[in-house]
Structure formats: C-alpha cells, structure tokens
Amino acid sequence: MSIDRLQMAIQKSGRLSDQSRGLLKSAGIKIQANKGQLTARATNFPLDLMLVRDDDIPTFVADGVCELGIVGENVLGEYALGRPEAGIEILARLGFGRCSLKIAAPQEEEFDLSNLEGSRIATSYPLLTKKWLADQGISAEIVTMRGAVELAPRLGIASYICDLVSTGQTLEANGLKPVQTVLESEAVLVRTGREIVPDHAAALDQLKTRIDGVIQTSESKYIVLNAPESALDDIGRILPGADAPTVIPLAGRQGHFAVQAVCQESVFWETLEELKGAGARDILVMPIEKMML
Ligand SMILES: Nc1ncnc2c1ncn2[C@@H]1O[C@H](COP(=O)(O)OP(=O)(O)OP(=O)(O)O)[C@@H](O)[C@H]1O
Numbered sequence: 001m002s003i004d005r006l007q008m009a010i011q012k013s014g015r016l017s018d019q020s021r022g023l024l025k026s027a028g029i030k031i032q033a034n035k036g037q038l039t040a041r042a043t044n045f046p047l048d049l050m051l052v053r054d055d056d057i058p059t060f061v062a063d064g065v066c067e068l069g070i071v072g073e074n075v076l077g078e079y080a081l082g083r084p085e086a087g088i089e090i091l092a093r094l095g096f097g098r099c100s101l102k103i104a105a106p107q108e109e110e111f112d113l114s115n116l117e118g119s120r121i122a123t124s125y126p127l128l129t130k131k132w133l134a135d136q137g138i139s140a141e142i143v144t145m146r147g148a149v150e151l152a153p154r155l156g157i158a159s160y161i162c163d164l165v166s167t168g169q170t171l172e173a174n175g176l177k178p179v180q181t182v183l184e185s186e187a188v189l190v191r192t193g194r195e196i197v198p199d200h201a202a203a204l205d206q207l208k209t210r211i212d213g214v215i216q217t218s219e220s221k222y223i224v225l226n227a228p229e230s231a232l233d234d235i236g237r238i239l240p241g242a243d244a245p246t247v248i249p250l251a252g253r254q255g256h257f258a259v260q261a262v263c264q265e266s267v268f269w270e271t272l273e274e275l276k277g278a279g280a281r282d283i284l285v286m287p288i289e290k291m292m293l
C-alpha cells in the first residue's frame with residue numbers, strides 16, 4: 001500500500017468479486033493479479049485494492065483506511081444501523097448483486113403478518129430485521145446466525161427467517177416461502193465520510209466519472225432507423241430515454257428521414273416492435289463502448 005494512491009476495498013471472493021473487478025476493467029483500470037494476496041495494484045491508475053470479506057468493507061471505508069468500497073446495500077445498511085455516525089456515502093448504484101432481504105415462512109403455513117408477533121426469527125441481519133419489525137409495530141425475538149439461516153425453522157431454532165433471496169431456490173429447497181420484503185439491495189460504490197487528501201480527491205473524481213460512464217453505457221444503446229415524416233413524432237415518444245434524436249433527410253427519398261438517437265434506458269424487443277408499428281424501418285440497435293457526459 002502506498003499513501004500516494006487511492007485505496008478501494010472490494011470483496012476478495014464471493015458473489016460481488018468478479019463484477020467489482022469487471023467494473024474497474026471496463027473503467028480502463030488494469031489490475032495486477034496477485035493470487036492469494038490481500039491487496040492488488042492498478043498498473044495504469046493511482047489505485048490500490050484491498051481484497052477483503054464483504055462484511056469488513058464498511059469498517060474499512062468508515063475508518064478511512066479505504067476511501068472507496070464496493071459493497072451490497074444489505075451489508076452497508078446493517079453496518080450503518082449499528083454505527084449511524086459512520087458517515088459512509090453512496091456514490092453510485094452499480095446494477096449487480098441484486099437481491100432482497102426477505103422474511104420467509106414454512107411453505108405450508110397460511111401466513112399473516114400478525115403471525116410474526118412474539119415469534120422467533122433467525123437472521124444474519126439482526127439490526128435491519130429489528131428495524132423493519134419496529135416499523136411494522138411487531139415485537140419478536142431475533143436469533144442471530146452467521147450462515148445457513150434457512151435451516152433454522154427445520155432445526156426448531158426459529159419459526160421464521162429473514163435472509164437474502166434472489167431466485168428463491170434456496171428457500172424452496174428448504175421448504176420455505178418468501179412472505180415480506182425487508183430491503184431491496186444491489187452493489188453500491190461507497191466513499192468514506194472522512195476528509196480525502198487533495199491528491200486522492202482528484203483520482204477519486206476521475207474514477208467516479210469513468211464508473212458513471214460505464215454504468216451509463218451498459219444501459220445505453222445507439223439506435224438508427226428510417227421513417228416517413230408522418231411517423232417522427234410517434235417515434236420520438238417511443239424511443240426510451242432519448243433526449244433529442246438527430247433527424248436527417250434521406251437522399252432521393254422525399255419525405256423520409258434517418259433518425260439517430262442515444263437511448264439511455266434498456267431497448268427491448270417490444271420497443272422495436274412498437275417502433276416498427278409506428279412506421280420505422282431498417283432499425284439498428286448498437287452498443288456504446290464509451291461515454292462521458
Ligand atoms: N443470491 C444472491 N443473488 C445476488 N446477490 C446476492 C445473493 N446473495 C448475496 N448477494 C449479494 O452479494 C453479497 C456477497 O454475497 P456472498 O454470498 O459472496 O457473501 P459472503 O458469503 O458473506 O462473502 P464473504 O466471504 O466476503 O463474507 C451479499 O452481501 C449481497 O449483497
């Protein structure tokens with residue numbers, strides 16, 4: 001580690017690791033692979049990585065050991081409830097590691113919210129669960145477990161669980177069903193609430209601009225199509241998240257135009273069908289490699 005370089009904490013190995021590294025790669029940052037090491041260095045940017053357990057990332061960022069981190073909102077939320085003064089700031093939502101923290105009940109149970117009153121709930125997220133229960137006006141006992149929470153009802157440790165769900169396969173395999181959502185979560189880029197030295201601040205701004213560009217381009221597409229003049233208004237309304245399309249007359253085709261636009265929202269097959277229905281032809285959708293707004 002070097003004090004001249006920005007420090008960022010990412011998950012060493014787990015569900016967020018590959019995409020955290022992928023995001024940096026897309027931002028043009030080359031990371032020297034260092035197998036088994038707890039740190040890694042960018043070779044073309046003043047950035048060092050700390051490769052740690054995801055649970056430790058908020059502590060590193062709060063204490064200013066790392067100015068930046070990539071962590072799930074679930075882990076960040078639990079940490080922030082325990083240390084509200086930590087002052088960690090979310091800089092960007094990253095669109096991966098999407099999951100929900102959910103209350104789950106046995107599949108055969110006819111669930112009603114009032115069933116939770118006075119019950120035992122097993123979870124690795126005691127503070128988020130407690131807060132949600134308090135918000136609902138429910139009092140219940142929390143049993144904190146580090147993992148394998150889905151086993152708790154079968155083992156008789158608790159009647160309900162509060163755990164992360166994405167496909168729902170793990171719940172199903174354990175005879176459980178989701179009944180309430182406590183938190184929707186995705187990976188976020190966070191920065192310390194502590195002061196950042198000026199040298200690092202410039203690198204941080206540059207990195208943030210690049211990451212914003214990567215997020216934008218992953219959602220954005222460049223659309224080109226041809227259309228008669230009568231269809232242009234409808235097409236302008238259909239194009240998702242396009243500010244001001246470029247409209248150019250087609251040579252030799254009176255009353256027909258080429259339309260070009262950057263769409264900053266997802267372009268689905270349904271969108272193309274709608275455009276065609278409005279009179280568009282020869283529709284091309286192209287990825288955008290880089291973008292700086
Ligand atoms: N099923 C899932 N689908 C999508 N994202 C998930 C899922 N489960 C967890 N996540 C997200 O990925 C993060 C990391 O999950 P992972 O299972 O790798 O954590 P972990 O086992 O606690 O790892 P570590 O060893 O770093 O402590 C979670 O905190 C959450 O934000």
Ligand SMILES: O=P(O)(O)OC[C@H]1O[C@H](OP(=O)(O)OP(=O)(O)O)[C@H](O)[C@@H]1O
Nearest residue numbers: 015147148164165166167168169170171
């Ligand atoms: O709804 P699903 O798609 O089945 O995903 C949910 C599971 O994913 C997570 O665990 P993970 O697989 O990351 O293992 P871990 O408990 O060792 O972290 C989470 O703790 C659930 O157990």
Ligand SMILES: [Mg+2]
Nearest residue numbers: 053054055056
């Ligand atoms: Mg963890």
